[in-house]
Amino acid sequence: MFEDWRDVPLFTALSMGVASVEADVWLVNGTLYIGHELAALTKARTFDSLYVQPLLTIINNMNPKNGFTVGQTAPKLTDASDIVSGVFDMSGDTPLQLLVDVKTDGVQTLPYVLKALDPLRQAGYLSTFANGTLTLGPVLVIGTGNSPLEPIKALEPRDFFFDAPLTELSIPSNTTWSPDLSPIASTDYGVAVGWSGIGPISDAQRANITKFVHDADSRGIKSRFWDTPGWPISAR
Template identity: 70%
Template sequence: MVFTSAVWALALLSLPLFSCAKATIDQQIMSLENSNPGFLQYPTQLTQNVMPKFIHSHNDYWRDVPLLEAISLGVMSVEADVNLFNGTLFIGHENAALTPNRTFDSLYVQPLLQILNAQNPKTPFTVNQTTPNGVFDTASGTPLQLLVDIKTDGVETLPFILQALQPLRAGGFLTTFANGTLNTSAVTVIGTGNSPLEQVKALSPRDYFFDAPLTQLDDPSLNTTWDPTLSPIASTDYEVAVGWSGIGNISDAQLANLTKFVNDAHTRGIKARYWDTPAWPINARTNVWKVLMDNGADWLNVDDLEAASSF
């Protein structure tokens, strides 16, 4: 029997609606996303699928969007250069870079407070939660490290920084050492640059820590017992301490220095960071990163966050 097009059309019209092709799973997903039902969202999904990494965002305030760009790439440590002028903390490496609206509060404290409030919703499900979530949804117990590089006089500036941190302190979001106990929370604040060591040592309770000198941890003239309750990290200038350019082979002496200082920190429970590592040529930079990671350096101090996050 030969079917004409008209006969085919009549046959198709006579089929019941449920005999049409089944929706694929992609179509189901699209349908749900378009209808936007409430069960597709959850409160702490701001950093959904972001995997935290031991990367330090050097001069983080240089980013197009400070703090958020770093967090979006899983960067676990950021750095803010802080300058005190007329009672306000401004962000920038030097005076010519300062502007009235780029402050420690606007670029770091308030964004962190907003993120952490979102990551710690007040619901019937969280009534008995005693430890706040950090910024990373994939690892809520992982703290963000905030290095405060004081550029102005440290003794004068420190009280203003401690005051500026009050909103985070009030929320219970700051790592704190008190009564002999170190309580890790969502943000660990560490002073570097002109941060005054003796004033930081005297803080009780302490929620502003000190970036220890990586090459001087066994120097008795500093009259300091270095441990994580004072210094969660220790840092030094890579060029001075190691000096390998990343081109050719690292010498035995250079590698011995690198590992010695890392081991000095690790025996005290402190993480090690080398700053001012080579940035160019790119292959040299990558070679240095690999040697640092292979030999125990904890933090990768970088400017190119995207390259480091995929390293």
């Protein structure tokens, strides 16, 4: 997972083959700015300039229209999706996971995020759930942080998904969480697991990790732990 405190977070991530990036988004006076903290915001660092427009350019360049490509059938990610190539030259059918970590009020910010994604939407580059079918595109956008659950559930078609709570997937009667709404589920590693990376991991801590991953996998959802130990490297 790459975050956006770097000068060019998207390009840095892609240069290392990272398939999941996170944009910390703040709505200020009608504009979406990028920064891990409020004090880090600058007028030049916007959601559009750091993520939307670069992604549009990259994917356009990955899908040139010439004598070799015009009239050809695009590769498929799933049986239901004829899509263009994604951001990775050697793995064109791998979607880039773009996590949008909403820092400001979720209900107020969501419409601005959806509007900001429109260039990618109009180009057909966003993964979309419509009419009971999930069609994967070059970019899979997932809301986290203050992203509001109910407005996202109500989207039809839905090309902005919700990061589910990983620690709340074990209740069979809870039918809210499915991969059509939440392709991933996340939790704070330090709180949910507790192992600092120093010394051996306990059986109980290992069992917690296994349980959370199993709960997500049983629903067809991928699991994500954030704030994992930074040191030693072997602990990661």
